[in-house]
Amino acid sequence: MAAVTADQTxxxxxxxxxxxxxxxxxxxxxxxAADERIEPRDWMPDAYRASLVRQMAQHAHSEIIGxxxxxxxxxxxPSLRRKxxxxxxxxxxxxxxxxxxxxxxxxGTGREELLDKLHAxxxxxxxxxxxxxxxxxxxxxxxxxxxxxxxTNQVPLCRCSYGPYARAMVRxxxxxxxxxxxGYELLLTLSKGTPAxxxxxxxxxxxxxxxxxxxxxxxxxASAHSAQSMTWKIKRHSNDExxxxxxxxxxxxxxxxxxxxxxxxxxxxxxRGQHDFGAIDWKEFQEVLKGNGPCNExxxxxxxxxxxxxxxxRDAAVAYAEKHTATHTAARNGEATA
Amino acid sequence: xxxxxxxxxxALVLSHRLGEWAGHAPVLEEEVALANIALDLLGQARLxxxxxxxxxxxxxxxxxxxxxNVQLVEQPNGDFAHTITRQLYFSAYQxxxxxxxxxxxxxxxxxxxxxxKEVAYHQDHAEHWTLRLGDGTDESHDRxxxxxDALWRFTGELFxxxxxxxxxxxxxxxxxxxSVSAVLDRATLTLPAGPQSGAWTAGAGxxxxxxxxxxRMIAEMQHLHRSHPGAxx
Numbered sequence: 158m159a160a161v162t163a164d165q166t167x168x169x170x171x172x173x174x175x176x177x178x179x180x181x182x183x184x185x186x187x188x189x190a191a192d193e194r195i196e197p198r199d200w201m202p203d204a205y206r207a208s209l210v211r212q213m214a215q216h217a218h219s220e221i222i223g224x225x226x227x228x229x230x231x232x233x234x235p236s237l238r239r240k241x242x243x244x245x246x247x248x249x250x251x252x253x254x255x256x257x258x259x260x261x262x263x264x265g266t267g268r269e270e271l272l273d274k275l276h277a278x279x280x281x282x283x284x285x286x287x288x289x290x291x292x293x294x295x296x297x298x299x300x301x302x303x304x305x306x307x308x309t310n311q312v313p314l315c316r317c318s319y320g321p322y323a324r325a326m327v328r329x330x331x332x333x334x335x336x337x338x339x340g341y342e343l344l345l346t347l348s349k350g351t352p353a354x355x356x357x358x359x360x361x362x363x364x365x366x367x368x369x370x371x372x373x374x375x376x377x378x379a380s381a382h383s384a385q386s387m388t389w390k391i392k393r394h395s396n397d398e399x400x401x402x403x404x405x406x407x408x409x410x411x412x413x414x415x416x417x418x419x420x421x422x423x424x425x426x427x428x429r430g431q432h433d434f435g436a437i438d439w440k441e442f443q444e445v446l447k448g449n450g451p452c453n454e455x456x457x458x459x460x461x462x463x464x465x466x467x468x469x470x471r472d473a474a475v476a477y478a479e480k481h482t483a484t485h486t487a488a489r490n491g492e493a494t495a
Numbered sequence: 496x497x498x499x500x501x502x503x504x505x506a507l508v509l510s511h512r513l514g515e516w517a518g519h520a521p522v523l524e525e526e527v528a529l530a531n532i533a534l535d536l537l538g539q540a541r542l543x544x545x546x547x548x549x550x551x552x553x554x555x556x557x558x559x560x561x562x563x564n565v566q567l568v569e570q571p572n573g574d575f576a577h578t579i580t581r582q583l584y585f586s587a588y589q590x591x592x593x594x595x596x597x598x599x600x601x602x603x604x605x606x607x608x609x610x611x612k613e614v615a616y617h618q619d620h621a622e623h624w625t626l627r628l629g630d631g632t633d634e635s636h637d638r639x640x641x642x643x644d645a646l647w648r649f650t651g652e653l654f655x656x657x658x659x660x661x662x663x664x665x666x667x668x669x670x671x672x673x674s675v676s677a678v679l680d681r682a683t684l685t686l687p688a689g690p691q692s693g694a695w696t697a698g699a700g701x702x703x704x705x706x707x708x709x710x711r712m713i714a715e716m717q718h719l720h721r722s723h724p725g726a727x728x
Contacts, residue, residue: 221523228517235720236551236728237507237544240514241537247517248530255523268523293719351726459518467521469638470575473631474522480630 189390194320197263205389209319210264214271217257218282222456224250226290242339249332260321276461285372287450294347294361300340302369308333309403318390348415363419371442373400404432496547498659501701503543504564510536511716512572521575528620535613542606555720559710566700567649569709579624580642586618588653591670595662622678629682644687651692
């Protein structure tokens, strides 16, 4: 965080007239209230910047950690068509990571610094990726439920007050909805397939349903960052609102899939015009968040290992670039003096 | 059939190996780049295998001895330098091969004309990394040289004539040697002096003789498909 503060002081200081903080803040508040976009060179409150960096970093980390549970099935994909779809999906996630790290960079925090924080366990990624992909159907369940929940969360971010984040999200959401349809179609094929395939699909939905509901974060009365983020229009709907929206979308889709959702309390509430659903096990959520999920250790270890084992490659690229820039510069200087 | 399987299996198997990098690449940009190459090759493989029959039956239900890929493409990934070397050697072969096929009148002409553009990118990618690693740090230089040396003996097989492919194998070989030598030289790496194949490896992959790691690779690849006979996916 120290680096963020130092940098933002340097950046904001350049445009900030002495003693005009109050006026700048008022202009920022007015821009946000008028639904205008805040751009990287605009003045912004320190806490707004820090909050965005935290959120974008967590989002970027989720994309790259999220590659692991799905990449787990690339080598075993049961048809070449499915293999191509899955590889392209995992590749898209790497691409999303790139856009999001770049968007965070516009606020003065580089990818390397954010990755170091992830590897040190000081920044989070979405807890959903701490669950294992045990069968091929999990690839479909992730597409349908996890990507579905992510889209429900992320579509409103396309209107987020910070320009670079909002624009990155437009592109990401388009690709995510493609992934979600592919996941749904994978599950549909299994559900209508052999009895063993159907069972595989049902089992995956049973395991992924509750963790997907947890993706919307703690209930509104327990959410640490919600109120301020809503004022700043980084966030536009509450956790519980989005969760309800997701449940209402999934119920008819599950029916069309011929699969059941593992919640005996799930039923239509005529009065509310929404579905009632059972209590979420927040104790499990907290445990996974604390690092005690089935795969926390595995995911972070693989990420750290890939980074450490790749250090010599990154060093080589830097050394090569330096050598060749130096050669060019020397050659140019040589020419100039000759 | 022999030629279709040879080309299709090369692309299928190399794509599979590259897919194993997902989530393990040294830098995020390489996650994207390696997946790109893997997807191009998988696309080629699907077109080719479909020319020979049902793509999934061919990929998932053949035994190890029925695969016709060269041994080079089945070699395990090793470190990043090893993977780059494998890609350099293979792309430097596939590009002139497809160029020749594209300008010929065989059934492969259309496919090769499209694929050659993809392969040009694969080769470019491999050459850039060969330069960076060869002429980067001492460590990267040593690793790259080890990759170049270790995979050298699998390169002779690339120029064994394949029945059904109208290729000038001699010029293919000289194109290959010219581009590989040039990039190794610029990368301050040494072109290996040893034989490009032993008596045992020459042409062996094309005859269905593979190396031990290949058996485990296809066991993993085929396991799920084979566990549900007749199922659709």
